[in-house]
Amino acid sequence: MRMLALLLALLPATPVLAQSAHADLTCRFTGTDFVYDCVVRLTRGGQPVSGAQVVVGADMPSMPMAHNLAPVKAKPGRQPGEYHARLDLEMTGEWAVKLRLSGPLRDLLVLHYEFDERGARPVPPRSRTGR
Amino acid sequence: MDDFTLGVLTNIGLFSFLALSAYLLLLAGEMSFGQQAFFGVGAYSGGVLTALYGVPLPLAGLAAMLLGALAALLVGLPTLRLRGLYFAMATLAAAEVARLLFELFRFQREIDGELTGPDGTQGFRGIRWIFEHGVEPAEFLLLVYGLLALALAALMIVERSRLGTVLRSVGEDPGLAASLGVDVNRFKLGVAACAGALAALGGVLFAHHNSYIEPRNFDIMLGVHSLAYALIGGLGTALGPLLGVTLDIGLLESSRVFGGTRMIVFGGLVAVLLIVRPRGLLDEQLVHRIVRHSFKRP
Amino acid sequence: MLLDLLQNTIDGIASGASYALLAVGFTLIFGVLRRVNLSFGPGIMFGCYAATWMHLNFQSGLIVLALVAVAGAVLAGAYVERLCFAPHRSGSAIAAMVASFALWMQFEELVTLVLPRHVYAFPTLHEGAPLEFAGLTLRPDTLAVLGAAVVLCALLHRLLYRSRFGLAVRATIENPVAAGLSGIDTGQVFVRVFALASAIGGIAGFLIVATHGQLTPMLGMWSTLKGLLAMMLGGLGSLPGAVLGGLALGLIEAHSQWFLGPQLRDLTAYLLLFALLAANPAWMTRWTTSRSAS
Numbered sequence: 001m002r003m004l005a006l007l008l009a010l011l012p013a014t015p016v017l018a019q020s021a022h023a024d025l026t027c028r029f030t031g032t033d034f035v036y037d038c039v040v041r042l043t044r045g046g047q048p049v050s051g052a053q054v055v056v057g058a059d060m061p062s063m064p065m066a067h068n069l070a071p072v073k074a075k076p077g078r079q080p081g082e083y084h085a086r087l088d089l090e091m092t093g094e095w096a097v098k099l100r101l102s103g104p105l106r107d108l109l110v111l112h113y114e115f116d117e118r119g120a121r122p123v124p125p126r127s128r129t130g131r
Numbered sequence: 132m133d134d135f136t137l138g139v140l141t142n143i144g145l146f147s148f149l150a151l152s153a154y155l156l157l158l159a160g161e162m163s164f165g166q167q168a169f170f171g172v173g174a175y176s177g178g179v180l181t182a183l184y185g186v187p188l189p190l191a192g193l194a195a196m197l198l199g200a201l202a203a204l205l206v207g208l209p210t211l212r213l214r215g216l217y218f219a220m221a222t223l224a225a226a227e228v229a230r231l232l233f234e235l236f237r238f239q240r241e242i243d244g245e246l247t248g249p250d251g252t253q254g255f256r257g258i259r260w261i262f263e264h265g266v267e268p269a270e271f272l273l274l275v276y277g278l279l280a281l282a283l284a285a286l287m288i289v290e291r292s293r294l295g296t297v298l299r300s301v302g303e304d305p306g307l308a309a310s311l312g313v314d315v316n317r318f319k320l321g322v323a324a325c326a327g328a329l330a331a332l333g334g335v336l337f338a339h340h341n342s343y344i345e346p347r348n349f350d351i352m353l354g355v356h357s358l359a360y361a362l363i364g365g366l367g368t369a370l371g372p373l374l375g376v377t378l379d380i381g382l383l384e385s386s387r388v389f390g391g392t393r394m395i396v397f398g399g400l401v402a403v404l405l406i407v408r409p410r411g412l413l414d415e416q417l418v419h420r421i422v423r424h425s426f427k428r429p
Numbered sequence: 430m431l432l433d434l435l436q437n438t439i440d441g442i443a444s445g446a447s448y449a450l451l452a453v454g455f456t457l458i459f460g461v462l463r464r465v466n467l468s469f470g471p472g473i474m475f476g477c478y479a480a481t482w483m484h485l486n487f488q489s490g491l492i493v494l495a496l497v498a499v500a501g502a503v504l505a506g507a508y509v510e511r512l513c514f515a516p517h518r519s520g521s522a523i524a525a526m527v528a529s530f531a532l533w534m535q536f537e538e539l540v541t542l543v544l545p546r547h548v549y550a551f552p553t554l555h556e557g558a559p560l561e562f563a564g565l566t567l568r569p570d571t572l573a574v575l576g577a578a579v580v581l582c583a584l585l586h587r588l589l590y591r592s593r594f595g596l597a598v599r600a601t602i603e604n605p606v607a608a609g610l611s612g613i614d615t616g617q618v619f620v621r622v623f624a625l626a627s628a629i630g631g632i633a634g635f636l637i638v639a640t641h642g643q644l645t646p647m648l649g650m651w652s653t654l655k656g657l658l659a660m661m662l663g664g665l666g667s668l669p670g671a672v673l674g675g676l677a678l679g680l681i682e683a684h685s686q687w688f689l690g691p692q693l694r695d696l697t698a699y700l701l702l703f704a705l706l707a708a709n710p711a712w713m714t715r716w717t718t719s720r721s722a723s
Binding site for chain 2: 465467517520525526528531692699700710
C-alpha cells in the first residue's frame with residue numbers, strides 16, 4: 001500500500017484539461033490491398049487543432065490483438081487541424097482506429113469505421129452487436 | 132522509449148493480471164473460461180467512477196477490485212459443487228451473461244457539456260482520467276508494473292507458505308485436503324474472490340490505458356487466451372503466466388518477421404510445447420529443481 | 430398470438446436442427462475422449478472456407494461444395510486429433526483443450542489469409558419465395574436442413590447400434606479400459622470417431638452457411654459456442670441429449686427473441702445454462718471430464 005502511495009505521489013499534479021478532442025476520418029482506397037490514404041480532422045471545442053502529434057493505430061474489435069498494425073505518425077496537412085496518414089490494413093471490415101495525440105493536448109481517441117473497397121464509412125450507431 | 136514500445140509493455144502488464152487470475156484458479160484445480168468478466172467489471176466500474184464521478188484513480192481501483200471480488204463470489208457460490216468441464220462451462224456462461232449485460236448497460240451523465248458514460252454496444256468513451264491528470268505513458272507503465280510487482284510478491288510469498296501448500300493440495304486432491312481439515316468450499320471461494328479482484332484491477336488499468344472500452348473487449352477469446360497464457364507459461368510459479376503473456380504479445384510485436392502468420396506460428400508452437408511440457412514452460416518440476424539448485428550448499 | 434407461438438416454434442426447430450448436429454459432433458468427441466475439442470467449430474469453418482474457395486474459383490454446384498466442406502472439416506479434425514488429443518490421451522485434459530484452442534487460432538488466421546474479406550457470399554440452398562400455409566411461413570431451405578438432420582441422426586443411430594464399429598464406440602464410451610481389454614483398438618476408435626464427428630460438423634456447417642447465404646470468420650467461434658451450449662443443455666455426454674439440447678436451444682432462442690427482443694435472446698440461453706448447472710440436476714452431471722488426473 002505504501003509503495004502505491006509513493007508511486008502516485010510521483011505523478012505531477014498538472015491542471016485538468018476539461019475539453020476533449022474530436023476527430024473524424026476520411027479515407028480513400030489506394031487500389032493496393034488493403035492500403036488506405038486517410039485524412040484526420042482534429043478539433044477541440046469546435047476549433048481545429050494544429051501542431052499536434054498524431055499517431056494512428058488500428059485494431060479489429062471483433063478480433064482484438066489479432067492484427068499487428070505498426071502505428072503510423074500522421075503528417076500535418078495543408079489545412080489547420082488536418083493530418084495525413086497511410087494505413088495498411090490486413091483485411092476489410094470494421095476497424096477501431098486509435099488516434100494517440102500528444103503535443104498541445106494529450107488524448108487517445110477511438111473511432112469505429114467500416115473499411116471496404118471504396119473507402120471508410122463511420123459505423124452507424126446500433127449496428128454493432130456481438131455476433 | 133517510444134510510445135509504441137511503452138504501449139506494448141503496458142499491454143503485457145495489463146493482461147498479466149488476467150493471466151494471474153486464471154492461474155490462481157488453475158492452482159485450486161478449476162479451469163475458468165470466464166475471468167474476462169471480472170476484467171470487464173473492473174474496467175466498467177473503474178471507468179464510471181473516474182469519468183462520471185471524478186473519483187481519483189487509486190480509490191476507483193480499490194472499488195473496482197472489491198466489485199470484482201463480489202462478482203467472483205456471485206459466480207463462485209452457485210457453482211461450488213461443479214467440477215471440471217461443468218465448472219468451465221458455467222464460468223463461460225456467466226462471462227457471456229456479463230458481456231451481454233454490458234451490452235445492455237447504458238448509464239450516461241453530462242460532463243462538460245457532453246454525454247459521457249457506458250452506452251451499451253456503442254461502448255464507453257472518454258475514460259480520460261490519466262490524460263486529464265497529466266500522467267505520462269511511462270508513468271502509467273510504472274504504475275502498472277508496480278502494482279503487478281506487488282501482486283506477484285504477494286503470490287510468491289503465499290506459494291512458499293503453508294497457504295500455498297494448502298492451495299495446491301486442494302487443487303490436486305480436494306478429498307484428501309478435506310480429510311486433513313481444510314474447508315475446501317470456503318477456500319475455493321476465497322481463491323475465486325482473490326482471482327476476481329486481481330482481474331478487476333487489470334481491468335480498471337486497461338480501461339484507463341485505452342480510454343475506451345466496449346463489451347466486445349471482454350469476450351470469450353480474452354478468457355480462453357488468459358487461461359492459455361497461464362498454462363503455457365507454466366503452473367509452477369506466478370511468473371509462469373507472465374511468461375505466457377510476454378511470449379504471445381512479444382511475438383505479436385515481432386510478427387513483422389512472420390508477416391501475417393503470427394497466430395499460425397504461435398498456435399503451432401503452443402500445441403507442440405504442450406506435448407512436451409503439459410504443465411507449461413515453468414512447471415512445478417522445473418521450478419522445484421531451480422529452487423533446490425539455487426539453495427544447494429556448496 | 431397462437432400463430433406467433435407456432436411460427437416461433439417452427440423457426441426454433443429449424444435453427445435447432447443445425448445446433449443439434451453441432452452438439453452431436455461435440456458429444457461424440459466428448460463421449461469417447463472425455464475432452465472438449467475447442468477447434469471443432471474452427472475446423473468446420475475451415476471446411477466452409479474451402480468450399481467458398483471452390484465456389485469462387487470453379488463455380489461448383491452445391492453437392493460439390495458440400496463434399497468439399499465435409500472433406501475440409503474432416504482434414505482439419507484429423508490435424509487437431511493428431512496434434513492435440515493423441516499426445517495427451519493419458520495425460521492432462523486441460524493441456525489437450527488449450528492445445529485445441531491454439532489450433533483454433535491457427536485456423537482463424539489461415540482462412541483470413543487465404544480469403545481476407547470479412548464477408549463472403551455463399552450460394553443458398555433455395556432461391557425463391559418461402560412457402561406459406563395457414564398463415565405460417567416456412568422456408569424450403571430450412572426444410573432441407575431439418576430433413577438432412579433427421580437423416581443424419583437416423584444414419585448415426587444405425588451406425589452406432591447396428592454395426593461393429595458402433596459397438597466398439599459404445600463400448601469405449603461406456604468404459605474405455607474395459608473396451609481395450611476386450612480387444613477393441615481404442616486408438617483407432619478415437620481417430621474414427623473424430624473423423625465422424627468432423628464430418629457431421631462439416632455437413633452442419635455447410636447447411637448453416639448455405640441457409641444464411643454468407644460466411645464470416647466468426648463462424649468458428651459461433652458454431653463452437655452454439656454446439657457447446659446445446660451439448661450442455663442436453664446433458665453432457667448423451668447423444669439423444671445433444672439432439673434435444675440443440676432443438677431446445679433453437680426453441681429458447683426463437684421464443685426469447687420474440688418475447689424479449691434480440692438483445693436478450695442470447696442472454697436468456699446463457700442464463701438458463703448457468704442456472705441449470707448451478708442447480709446441478711443428476712441428468713446433467715453424469716460424466717467426469719478426464720479419465721486421468723490433470
